[in-house]
Amino acid sequence: MITYPHLKKGVTIGVTAPSSGVPSELHYLVREASERFELQGYRVHCGETAWTQDKAKSATAKVRAEEFNRMITDDAVHLLIPPWGGELLIETLEYIDFESIQPKWILGYSDVSLLLLAVTLQTGIATAHGTNLVDLRGEKTDPTTAMWEQVLATKAGGEVIQYSSExxxxxxxxxxxxxxxxxxxxxxxxxxxxxxxxxxxxxxxxxxxxxxxxxxxxxxxxxxxxxxxxxxxxxxxxxxxxxxxxxxxxxxxxxxxxxxxxxxxxxxxxxxxxxxxxxxxxxxxxxxxxxxxxxxxxxxxxxxxxxxxxxxxxxxxxxxxxxxxxxxxxxxxxxxx
Missing domain, CATH: 3.50.30.60 (LD-carboxypeptidase A C-terminal domain-like)
Structure with a gap:
């Protein structure tokens, strides 16, 4: 059986960068996205990897995996959204503790999709291929992208319908x-x-x-x-x-x-x-x-x-x-x- 996490309004979102982090000149993107979530009633916890980027990755493979392992097992964090994708997430897989992963949503795409697929194949826990953090910083969200929240709030046994964009x-x-x-x-x-x-x-x-x-x-x-x-x-x-x-x-x-x-x-x-x-x-x-x-x-x-x-x-x-x-x-x- 597939295990489905369930998103509730007002929970804490963990922002970690298992692939690329955000260079200093673009830190405002993460801040804007965090503020937008907070206005919607969520809390945001940004890990250290979200703020660093050097040589095509946010940190060493072990550091990235360790931060992910901490957030995915932290009872105070309920949803993980990386800032965006990147290039070298595959380096982290051998250091990720798949056996300890708790059923909470991971949302993202691009390089992050490698982690999503690996987690689902290894654990049977559902993962969400969709928007990333920085694309949710706008004053408004288009109807297609905005469905991420409704999809993740669907309970096990439930059904959710989406339509193609205009x-x-x-x-x-x-x-x-x-x-x-x-x-x-x-x-x-x-x-x-x-x-x-x-x-x-x-x-x-x-x-x-x-x-x-x-x-x-x-x-x-x-x-x-x-x-x-x-x-x-x-x-x-x-x-x-x-x-x-x-x-x-x-x-x-x-x-x-x-x-x-x-x-x-x-x-x-x-x-x-x-x-x-x-x-x-x-x-x-x-x-x-x-x-x-x-x-x-x-x-x-x-x-x-x-x-x-x-x-x-x-x-x-x-x-x-x-x-x-x-x-x-x-x-x-x-x-x-």
């Missing part, structure tokens, strides 16, 4: 901030490889494919054992988002996943929007999606609200999800069963 942000414009941080100016359209509607269900697993594919072949990436221990061999509905890989890099990663058995009993695959999906000698991401749908014989849905092209829905590793797409509109129903 518009997404094509490019950042840091010089002209908006009240809700993002510049949502492009029409959203969820797509399918068959060009028609789609309806697929399964246990959600996934994250930023750039980093989570490095779990393959390690003790932290044992999908088959996860399925046996925690979800009674139910099929997996994978979700991926591509941050920086070329189309051919992405193809290699997906083939590796297939060869490693990650797609055994796969019910479908969801792909987030990506700026990195540039053609390589005419080979497009759409070509790749079509190939994958044929090879695996499953629905492939793409350009969903997930990842580095905001906004994004909150997808829970371990939850059962039913995802439908019709005429470019998407619906995600997650059951905490």
């Amino acid at each position: 518009k997404y942000q094509k490019e950042w414009d840091f010089e002209n901030p908006t009240p809700h941080i993002f510049h949502l100016d492009e029409q959203t359209a969820w797509k399918t490889t068959n060009g028609e509607s789609a309806d697929v269900g399964g246990r959600l697993l996934g994250g930023c494919i750039d980093v989570i594919h490095h779990l393959i072949g390690t003790p932290y990436g044992d999908v088959a054992t996860f399925r046996r221990r925690f979800v009674e061999e139910e099929p997996i509905l994978w979700f991926f988002e591509n941050c920086e890989m070329s189309t051919t890099d992405l193809r290699r990663c997906l083939v590796q996943m297939k060869l490693a058995g990650w797609f055994e009993q796969c019910s479908g695959i969801l792909f987030g929007r990506s700026d990195a999906n540039k053609p390589v000698e005419g080979y497009t991401a759409e070509d790749l999606y079509q190939e994958l749908a044929v090879e695996l014989g499953v629905p492939v849905i793409y350009d969903i609200d997930c990842g580095h092209v905001p906004p994004q829905v909150t997808l829970v590793n371990g939850a059962y999800a039913q995802v439908t797409v019709d005429k470019g509109k998407g619906k995600v129903v997650q059951q905490f069963c």
Whole structure:
């Protein structure tokens, strides 16, 4: 059985940086986000790693893992949100005490998704792939991003529904901030490889494919054992988002996943929007999606609200999800069963 944490209003949020911390010139981002949470009734406890950044990481692997271990076992901390992603979270895995992890939500994406997936696979505790801390500092939060709170407040046995966004942000414009941080100016359209509607269900697993594919072949990436221990061999509905890989890099990663058995009993695959999906000698991401749908014989849905092209829905590793797409509109129903 999957264990689902439960978010209550007014609890303490722990801010730790298991990947990248925030350099001094950007500390105001963390302060603004903390103030915003406090105005909403939460308390915020920032660890030391949130304020430091050197050589592509917030601190040494051991220091990052030790702070995470302290917060995840601290009864006074109820929710962990890293400030943002980064590059080298994988260094911390061997120092994380997975056996002592308590059922509390961890929310984030990008490099943090590697930790989310590892925690769920190792422990059966649900984790939340969604927004990061600094993107919650605005005067307002767009309706898609704002659903993180409702998703995390859903009780075990409950159900939560999310819908595709109306518009997404094509490019950042840091010089002209908006009240809700993002510049949502492009029409959203969820797509399918068959060009028609789609309806697929399964246990959600996934994250930023750039980093989570490095779990393959390690003790932290044992999908088959996860399925046996925690979800009674139910099929997996994978979700991926591509941050920086070329189309051919992405193809290699997906083939590796297939060869490693990650797609055994796969019910479908969801792909987030990506700026990195540039053609390589005419080979497009759409070509790749079509190939994958044929090879695996499953629905492939793409350009969903997930990842580095905001906004994004909150997808829970371990939850059962039913995802439908019709005429470019998407619906995600997650059951905490």
